[in-house]
Amino acid sequence: MKTVLIVDDDPSIRETVAETLHYDGYKTLAASTGAEGLTMAERQRPDVMLLDVKMPGMDGFEVLQRLKASAIDVPVIVISGHGDIDTAVQAVKLGAYDFMEKPMERGRLMVTIRNCLDHHQAMADRSVLQTQTGHRNPIVGDSRSMHAVRAFIEKVGPSEATVLITGENGTGKELVVSAIHRASARRDRPLIEVNCAALPRDLVESELFGHEKGSFTGADRQRIGKFEQADGGTLFLDEIGDMGEEAQAKVLRAVEESRFQRVGGTETRQVDVRIIAATNRELSAPQSGFRQDLFYRLNVLAIHLPPLREREGDVALLLDWFMADLAGRLKVRPRRFAPETVAILREYSWPGNVRELRNLVERLLILAPEGIIRPTDLPPLPGTAQTRPEDASLFSSNDFQDFKTRSESAFLQLKLKENLYNVSRTADVLGMQRSNLYKKITKYGLRTQPVE
Numbered sequence: 001m002k003t004v005l006i007v008d009d010d011p012s013i014r015e016t017v018a019e020t021l022h023y024d025g026y027k028t029l030a031a032s033t034g035a036e037g038l039t040m041a042e043r044q045r046p047d048v049m050l051l052d053v054k055m056p057g058m059d060g061f062e063v064l065q066r067l068k069a070s071a072i073d074v075p076v077i078v079i080s081g082h083g084d085i086d087t088a089v090q091a092v093k094l095g096a097y098d099f100m101e102k103p104m105e106r107g108r109l110m111v112t113i114r115n116c117l118d119h120h121q122a123m124a125d126r127s128v129l130q131t132q133t134g135h136r137n138p139i140v141g142d143s144r145s146m147h148a149v150r151a152f153i154e155k156v157g158p159s160e161a162t163v164l165i166t167g168e169n170g171t172g173k174e175l176v177v178s179a180i181h182r183a184s185a186r187r188d189r190p191l192i193e194v195n196c197a198a199l200p201r202d203l204v205e206s207e208l209f210g211h212e213k214g215s216f217t218g219a220d221r222q223r224i225g226k227f228e229q230a231d232g233g234t235l236f237l238d239e240i241g242d243m244g245e246e247a248q249a250k251v252l253r254a255v256e257e258s259r260f261q262r263v264g265g266t267e268t269r270q271v272d273v274r275i276i277a278a279t280n281r282e283l284s285a286p287q288s289g290f291r292q293d294l295f296y297r298l299n300v301l302a303i304h305l306p307p308l309r310e311r312e313g314d315v316a317l318l319l320d321w322f323m324a325d326l327a328g329r330l331k332v333r334p335r336r337f338a339p340e341t342v343a344i345l346r347e348y349s350w351p352g353n354v355r356e357l358r359n360l361v362e363r364l365l366i367l368a369p370e371g372i373i374r375p376t377d378l379p380p381l382p383g384t385a386q387t388r389p390e391d392a393s394l395f396s397s398n399d400f401q402d403f404k405t406r407s408e409s410a411f412l413q414l415k416l417k418e419n420l421y422n423v424s425r426t427a428d429v430l431g432m433q434r435s436n437l438y439k440k441i442t443k444y445g446l447r448t449q450p451v452e
Contacts, residue, residue, distance in 0.1 A: 007052060349383055
């Protein structure tokens, strides 16, 4: 049972809100002053706080500031009888999840509290994953190939050797580069990235090595190149297979000798840079157009990142990770994936790899109905046996209890739609208590507003 702390100097507000929350299965605590609410938040650690703004002594804004300063992790919904845009903006800036104006409509209050709890849980899940992996952008996966990738990073990270990472687009090469850099003694020095495919051929040398003022038309000032920027740290040459042959020759010399000259300059500059290169192309074949001497110089330590279609079992883990991470970033209620949805996504070949999966999760967070993501919410995925009709999903139940659950969910969703998503009217038509219908809406993740 979730606990809601109501902080308001008006006893009638406290009693009315508490009665409403009890009716929907919440436990409540009440405080009549900001100071009392702050103390109760610290000692009782409620799941969510409803906080009034205008109170004698310590007002709601000061409570928010003290909660943040004391690192008391309680999500707050600010309530006020004097609602305006400035008050709402200030509340959110101080860390409140949302702002509601009195008098509060019961349905919206319930939805806001539920969304607040879900958002807080998503942030907590993301924090746990970050702690377990040691980084906010972890290399997620439990397949054998991903265990091998993490073992490779652990071994080669502390070395100074050049690394070549190969793999299809979207497999996470940038994450591996970051992980290797963090595992090295250079972790406190710069990690500089160069997208070789995006560099105009006539500016590659200037971009990598810099130029002196007046060295060519348009060079109106001195420029420090990427090699110098990365001095003492790591230089990541992404998509190096797309670099022109002339630039390859100059990069080879810089990699071998750790020295170069700026364009238009005469001074030879020495740098201490570790090189990590990445490509989605096959560079070892002579017909690739890539200098083989540069390939052998880069290919000291090599790792191939497998495509997502070969990472059996990792799709579900990635779905959960991106759902928690993106819901936290976007400040929206996270969704849950129905088992049949996960089965379809496991079957999909993912030509865009992990990047495509992340984009799909973000799309579903924005467009799919709240609650459970079902196969009907997915866009067309070639090569999968997507089941679009609702009854096909219904009759795919494994047992009678599962069939009853799906039947009730489909029936209630239909009745909500027929009654224009008016929960009170739907409850009356069905002859059931509103509180019971709200519980089932939460249980099944039903839509409470039309899909736009």
